[in-house]
Each structure stands twice: as structure tokens, then as C-alpha cells.
Amino acid sequence: MSKKDTFIIDAVRTPIGNFGGSLSTIRTDDLAAHVIKSLISRHNFDPNEIDDVIMGCANQAGEDNRNVARMALLLAGLPSAVPGETVNRLCASGMSAVIHAHRAIQSGDGDLFISGGLEHMTRAPWVISKTSKSFGRDAKMYDSSFGWRFINPKIDEVYGTEGMGQTAENVAEKYNIDRQDQDIFAACSQKKASTAQTNGRFKAEIIPVAIPQQKAKPIQFNKDEFIKPQTSIEGLTKLKPAFKKKGTVTAGNSSGLNDGAAAMLIASEKGINRHGLKPMTRIV
Numbered sequence: 001m002s003k004k005d006t007f008i009i010d011a012v013r014t015p016i017g018n019f020g021g022s023l024s025t026i027r028t029d030d031l032a033a034h035v036i037k038s039l040i041s042r043h044n045f046d047p048n049e050i051d052d053v054i055m056g057c058a059n060q061a062g063e064d065n066r067n068v069a070r071m072a073l074l075l076a077g078l079p080s081a082v083p084g085e086t087v088n089r090l091c092a093s094g095m096s097a098v099i100h101a102h103r104a105i106q107s108g109d110g111d112l113f114i115s116g117g118l119e120h121m122t123r124a125p126w127v128i129s130k131t132s133k134s135f136g137r138d139a140k141m142y143d144s145s146f147g148w149r150f151i152n153p154k155i156d157e158v159y160g161t162e163g164m165g166q167t168a169e170n171v172a173e174k175y176n177i178d179r180q181d182q183d184i185f186a187a188c189s190q191k192k193a194s195t196a197q198t199n200g201r202f203k204a205e206i207i208p209v210a211i212p213q214q215k216a217k218p219i220q221f222n223k224d225e226f227i228k229p230q231t232s233i234e235g236l237t238k239l240k241p242a243f244k245k246k247g248t249v250t251a252g253n254s255s256g257l258n259d260g261a262a263a264m265l266i267a268s269e270k271g272i273n274r275h276g277l278k279p280m281t282r283i284v
Contacts, residue, residue, distance in 0.1 A: 032072035051110025056093025111271030165243035
């Protein structure tokens with residue numbers, strides 16, 4: 001079978017919210033539904049023509065449980081005949097969802113897909129285990145927003161179960177990545193993001209989210225919260241290590257805990273011609 005071309009038609013996302021920030025009152029599945037519905041509204045085709053909705057989600061412990069891709073597409077108003085699949089490859093879940101759609105087109109399984117990802121770390125619940133016996137007292141509770149829970153002792157013994165912060169320390173030590181280089185990279189990253197935001201670079205892709213208010217009109221949340229324009233190398237050097245007493249990873253040079261969702265329209269050449277779509281780029 002000859003190779004088929006896969007094209008990215010369009011992509012939208014919510015603004016990225018801080019942990020406990022502006023998106024904290026919005027359900028996880030509603031965030032995903034919002035970007036799916038917004039993406040479809042930008043194009044003129046019958047939603048029944050969508051072959052699959054594939055969304056990446058690493059957590060799946062709260063409102064994102066039980067195949068959140070399927071729940072989100074239904075909440076977005078898509079026909080019940082459109083299927084949904086949720087992919088979990090932890091940090092690479094959203095990217096894997098896009099690759100899944102690409103592979104489906106390559107294998108002839110469809111011509112029009114929605115792919116993307118969602119994560120709502122703020123609303124991730126506390127989870128508690130059942131006891132080992134009736135009326136037992138050995139239940140354990142975990143914060144499911146981040147890190148390991150219900151650890152298998154064999155995994156911990158053979159591979160370790162350290163969180164991402166400590167893992168970053170291990171990587172920095174193994175590859176001799178010093179604190180200064182991490183701080184410089186973090187400051188440059190914040191500067192680039194801030195410049196892009198100021199210049200309106202994100203406006204075409206961001207879909208504002210209406211945040212309900214008790215006694216006022218909803219607030220239109222339309223800018224990434226995690227961008228910190230004031231970040232400086234001098235300021236970063238003053239922060240203490242967050243995960244290891246004499247470590248190099250701090251709250252300023254490590255990834256944050258955030259909330260948000262994104263959706264991408266992907267099509268084959270046949271799908272483009274059938275629905276009159278204009279591709280942004282080709283997946284290679």
C-alpha cells in the first residue's frame with residue numbers, strides 16, 4: 001500500500017492556567033469539550049464525517065476518567081456515532097494522540113480526525129485505596145495531581161519511583177547540567193514566551209474560556225497565566241533547590257503544574273478535497 005500524506009488543518013487551545021488559577025473552577029471534560037467544539041466551529045463540514053476523536057491525558061483520576069475523549073466529544077455536541085479514544089503516554093500523551101491519527105490515515109482507517117490533549121492538575125482528586133481486609137486500617141491516600149500512587153514494591157525496587165523533580169536532579173547530575181545553565185534556559189524560555197504573548201503570537205490559537213462569576217458577568221480568560229515577564233537570571237539564582245538539599249532544580253527552572261486543553265484537526269489529502277480544507281502543514 002502506498003504511503004498517504006497526513007495534514008494538520010488547524011489547531012486551537014485554551015490559555016494555560018496556573019495550578020489553582022483561573023481554570024480551577026472549570027471541569028476537566030468541559031475544557032476538552034470547549035476546544036473540540038471551538039475547533040469544529042471554525043470549519044464547514046458535517047461532524048458525522050469525523051472518523052475519530054483521539055485525546056491524550058496522563059492523569060485520568062478525576063473528571064478525566066472513563067475515556068475523557070469520548071465524554072468530551074459528546075459534551076461538545078458531536079454525534080454519538082463519532083468514536084473517541086483516550087491515550088496515556090504520560091508527558092507525551094498529546095503527541096501520541098496526534099501520531100495515532102497520523103497512523104490511522106496511513107493505514108486507511110479514516111480521512112478526518114481530531115487529536116489533542118488535556119490536563120487539569122488543579123482538579124485532580126485525592127484518591128484513597130481500599131483496605132486489605134474488612135474494616136482494615138491500612139488505607140492510603142494520595143494526591144493524584146502529580147507523581148506516583150499505589151506503587152508496586154517491585155517497580156520501586158528495580159527501577160525506582162522518584163518524581164519528576166528528583167528525576168530532573170538525576171539527569172542534571174548524570175549529564176553535568178549545572179544550575180547556571182538551567183537558570184539561563186529558564187529565563188530565556190520565559191522571555192520568549194512573554195515576547196510572543198506581547199506580540200499577539202498566540203491569539204490565533206487561543207480560545208478564550210468563560211469563567212463564571214457569582215454576581216457578575218463571566219470573565220473571559222484569554223492569556224497564559226504561567227508566563228512570568230519579570231523573570232531574570234539574577235532572581236532565579238536566589239531560589240533554593242526544591243527537590244534536593246544541594247540540588248540544582250528550583251521552582252523557577254522546572255516545569256510548572258498547569259491546566260489546559262488543546263485540539264487539532266488532522267486530515268488526509270482525500271479529506272482535504274472532500275471538505276474543502278486548507279492545510280497548515282504536512283506531517284512527515
